Amino acid sequence: MVESRNLRIGVDVGGTNTDGVIIDPERSHEQDRGIIAWHKAPTTKDPSHGIANAITTMFKSASVDPSSVASVTIGTTHFVNAVVTRDSKRLSRVAILRLSGPFSRHAPPGVDWPASLRKIIVGHYALVKGGLEIDGSLISDIKEEEILDQCKLIKEKNIRSVVVNSVFSPIDTQERQEERAAEMIKRELGDQVDVVLSKTVANLGFLERENAAILNASILSFARKTIASFQDPIKKLGLKCPVFITQNDGTILSGEAASRLPIRTFSSGPTNSMRGAAFLIGDQAKGEAVMVVDVGGTTTDVGLLLANGFPRQQAAYSELSGVRMNFSYPDVKSVGLGGGSLVRRIQDRLQVGPESVGYKLPEKALVFGGDTPTATDYIVAANSEIEIGHRGLIQGRLTEKDTKAFQEEVKTMLERIIDTMKTAPEDLSVLLVGGGAVIAPDTLKGAREVIKPQWSGVANAIGAAMARVSAVVDTVKSTEKQTSKEILAEICRAAKQRTIEAGALPDSVQIVEIEDLPLQYVSNQARFIVRAAGDFDFARSSDFADLSVTKDEDDSSTQSEPSQDAVSASSSGNEHVEEDITSDVDIEAYVPRVIKREWWISEIDLHWITIGCYILGTGGGGSPYSTMIRLRGILRSGGTVRVISPDDLKDDDRVGCGGGAGSPTVGIEKLSADEIMDAQNHLYDLFKGGRATHIIPLEIGGSNGLQGLVLGSSPNMNVPCVDGDWMGRAYPTKWQTTPVVFGEREIIFAPVAVADGNGNTLYMGSATSDLKVEQVIRAALSHMGSAVGTADAPVTGAETRRWAVEHTISLSWRIGREVARARKGNRIDNVAESIIDAVGGSEAGRVLFKGKIVGVERKLHMGHVYGEVIIEGADAPYTGKIKVPFKNENIAAIRITDGGDSETGKEKNEDVLAIVPDLISIIDAQNGEAIGTPEYRYGLLVQVLGFNASERWTSPRGIELGGPNAFGLNHLEYRPIGKFVKPTSVIDEYDAMG
Known part of the structure; x- marks a missing residue:
């Protein structure tokens, strides 16, 4: 019997099975890795019963004294499943208060969600005064009367979960706008209402942070009930130790913290599996990345465990059930291959998956007396050493030729996904875990070695038991008086301290990730992201043991159905949200709508143009995502967007131009108000040459590639947008444009108007040079929030025909269509070649x-x-x-x-x-x-x-x-890649069909 308080229990509560392990970390160097007991059994309807059964069974099998247990850590898919299945009984309606002033009005909460999920969750929203600029100055202060007015509406609608989201709240350490608003809401509505601050959920990225906060708020009541049910059996078993929940990055949350931030557990399953696999092989993986292949009953999940012991994370954004978010999420790819995968012969090829019998394997598979050939049947037939079910039931039913074909197909499927996930050409170690790992071969192309460690079937529970503690600091700091190195040193100290406060052993804490991102067009500002991690300090277990979670008095997570007027706020008609129609389009049959040489943009066109614009941005121009959302809202509200060819311009047409200028980092946080239209209106209030009859984008690259469509749309200027732009790409300065190249006018970009969307406008009626216009706008940026809308005085149709880079909206459309084709046809490997074909x-x-x-x-x-x-x-x-x-x-x-x-x-x-x-x-x-x-x-x-x-x-x-x-590359000469091929106009190609 173990007497010291050093044992760790890990439990993974999955949708099919509940796995458990007991580990003695002091024996982890031994051959058995310190695992003294393990358990696997079907998940019970009430998860607390399955947890109690797992722990009780392990205690008996290993004669464990409960007083020797230092911690219990649980991994669960319950919360993410509630969202994925869109279970209205477990998802609460949420009210959202944006402290944003006029900003973000064109992208209301849930605007980019699947309509069915938005209908269940988004019950009310409002835009009220508040928010910060990127330098920490105020957009405006919050107004208590506005917030209290919204509280009355929230109370009338019987909504008990509220999200508060303020512009640049993650860097708000002085004004504390979200915190102050929460205090007002609690005072007005009482403690029975949950208030979630967006800054506690995710980092910079206004819409994505809000999305995560809304999902988090929606499952709070269900999370409290579930986590309390996890803790109940621990108490009944007499365990006096903390209960932790694993989060997405492979580290732990206290039960109390997880009940406040359940969204951080959404992807803990794959992460636990990866960390558990690495623990099982010990020093074999030390100091290098390893690929973890988790073969389940239905799918195989593959992820890369980095040398720092943490999974590789996804890029800037992650997506769950159609909702785009920006919190930490492991980069895991899945393929429809598992122990329950159906195996069928289609023509001359054996197909494995993606369909699966899943949890019905014990009744459907041939080896269990069923009538469905599965991957398990084929591997039993192929390998005489595997004892699953009754081998006699498959004798004579599966030929040797078919079993060999099955093994080759499985090998090919695994090698393909491993190659996709690799980050270097060299072979690396591949760890096979999961209950279905028996179907995988012992050798794989791209693998230096294939390891199937003992106890791999309960790797999730092992990863939970051995999870670490971490903390992240993501902030924007001034570099005017301190160097980046000095600032990073301070942030690293803060990240380590947060990790220690979260329960880490001080001597074990290390910095595992650092990013330093200077911000363009923002004076002396940079974004810093630092992550620290360490081992849990079990000497402080008692500090966390009493953080139990209390169920709601009314533990039903349901609330009344939303009324017809459930959503209220100033917006631009974006309330009507439909499912994304672009994924199901027949690409080959699709014909854009061109009538009398006017191209009427559809949602499908917009989707493809958006993809193409960012590719033509050559790394710059800012993400067009939020501008796409605005345009999509215009189209869904019945608005129109028209495009004409520059070839059809009359000599005396007046072609205006406008778009955004400033830092892309500001653009992801301070979403557009009406600054681009404010600039146009201000220009024509003072410019006497007549309003524009057409509009042209300043640059096709990035977000500005879509701004011409926004300006020309029927709710705004209601004029056609010219199929072209002044750059053919994105360039960093306003004077790097084709009108300046031609030099037919002494000054091109004056008069010009600038607006910040918050009531501040600037008009520059004349200038000595286009460079001076650029310099003045850049200087104004620092006092106008580092992001503005601009409007340039019109040029003639004749000048536009000579100066414009032609048909670049068409080019964007063609590039985006090729990317869509490659995705739909699973040809991403060759997408670059397809794009090249599209450009000529x-x-x-x-x-x-x-x-x-x-x-x-x-x-x-x-x-x-x-x-x-x-x-x-x-x-x-x-x-x-x-x-x-x-x-x-x-x-x-x-x-x-x-x-x-x-x-x-x-x-x-x-x-x-x-x-x-x-x-x-x-x-x-x-x-x-x-x-x-x-x-x-x-x-x-x-x-x-x-x-x-x-x-x-x-x-x-x-x-x-x-x-x-x-x-500054004066020592290099320009040598063209090839020969320019003028893009084919969509209007020219499809006009006859319209």
Whole structure:
């Protein structure tokens, strides 16, 4: 009998089975890894019974004294399942108060959700005064009377969960707007109402943080009930130890913390499996990344466990059940392969999955007397050493040829997904875990070794038992009086202290992740993200043992159905939300609507154009996502968006221009108000040359590529948007545009108007140069929230035909369509080649490189973020390394060789794969989406594309303004990738069909 208080219990409550282990960490170096008991049994309807059964059974089998148990840690899928299944009995309605003033009005809460989920959860919302600018100054202070008025409406609707979301709340340490608003709500509505502060749930990214906070608020009542039910059997068994819940990154939350933040447990299952697998092989995985393959009954989940012991996380955003969020989420890919997978012969090929008998395997599989051939049957037939069910029941029913074909198909499926998840060409260790791991082979291409550790079937429970403690600091700080190094040192200390406060042993705490992101167009500001982690301090167990969770008096999680007027707020008609129609479109049969040479944009068109705009942004321009949401709302509300060809402009037409200027980081947090229309209205109040008859985007790259469509839409200027722009890409400065290249006017961008959306406007009627216009706007930015809308005085139709980079909206559409085709046809591996075909084929561009990001450096200078990303090739012909220097946007793609100095930039010209003004775009190799320069991070699998610039840029004047010398690469010459191919106009192609 173990006498010391050192045992850890891990329990994983899954949808099918409840697994349990008891581990003595002091014996983890021994062959049995310190595992003194384990248990697996079907999950019970009341999970507390299954937990009690698991622990009781293990206590008896190993003669464990309850007083020797230091902790119980539980992993569960209950909360995420409530969202995935859209269970209205477990999801509460939520009211959302945005402290945002006029900002975000065009993207109301839940606007990008599946309609069925939004209907269940979003019961009320309002935009009230509040929010901060990125430098910490006020957009406006909160007004108590506004909040109290909303409390009355919330009370009338019988809503008991409230989310408070303030602009830039994660950096609000002085004004405490969310906290003050919560105090007012509690005072008015009482303690029976849950108030969730968005800043406690997720980090920067207004819409995504709010989405996570809303889901969190919706499951709070259910979470309290569930976690209390987890704790009850622990108390009844006489255990006087803390009960923890595992969270998404493989670390622990106290039961009390998990009852406040259940969303942090959503992806704990795969993470626990990965960490459990690594624990089982011990020092074999020390200091290097390992691939974990978890084979269940229905699916196989694959993730990369990094050398720091934590799973590789997804890129900037994660998605659950159609809801986009920005909290930590492991990068796990799934394939329909498991022990219960159906095995069928289709023509001359054996197909395994994706359909599965799942938990009905014991009654459906042949080896158990059923009538359905499954993967389990085939592996039993193929391997005489595997004893599952009754081998005699399959004798003569499965041929040797079929069993060999089955083994080859499983091997191919696993090798394919492992290759997708790898971040380097070298072979690495692959750990096979899960109840279905028996179907996997002992050798796999790309694996240095395939390890099937003992007790792999309960790896989830092992990972839960051995989970660590962590904390994250994500903040924006001024670099004016301190260096980034000094600031990082302070933040690292703060992250370590938070980790210790969360229960970590001080001596074990280490910094496991650091990101330093300078912010363009924001004076002396940078975003810092630091994560620390450490082992739990069991000497402090008593500090956490009494943090029990109390069930609600009314433990029913249901509330009254939402009324017809459940949603109230100022908005732009976006309340009507439908399911995404783009995923089911027949791409080959789709025909855009072109009537009398006007292209009427549909939601499908918008989806494809959005993808294309970000790719043409060459790493810059800011994500077009929130602008797409605004346009989609206009279309769904009955508004119209029209596009015409520049070829159809009359000489005396007046073509205006407008868009956003400022930092993309501001754009993800302070969502648009009406600044781009405020700028247009202010311009025409003072400009006497007549209002624009048409509008053209400033740049096609990034968010501004869609702003012309927003301005031209029927609720705004109600004029056609020209199928073209002034850049053909994104460039960092306003004077890097084709009207300046042509130089037919002394000044192009004056008069100009600027607005910040909060009532502040600026009009510049004249200027000495276009560069001066740029300088004035940049100076104004620091006093106008670092993000503004701009409006330029119109030019003539004749000038537009000469100056515009033509048909770039059409080009965006074609690029986006190719990405959609590749996704639908599971051809993402070749998406880069498909995009090249869309821009004109091998003459117009080429795939420059494919590989993994292995290094990123950034620095801020004169308002712009400079840096470079290093990419290592995985397979021939893309071997070796390249670097892509950037100044907000990508400047070049340069092969790193022994003959060049990558630090001084003195490369040989023959090492240059592509250089400005040609376009260099980096896309995510796993989904075909563009990756912006702020999103570059280690480990991302990418494909690098190069497109030839428009002939508008390849004149001597164009190369001077937009070529290597403009970015300080004076030692390199511009050599075009190929020959520019003018994009085919959608209007020209489809007009006859309309």
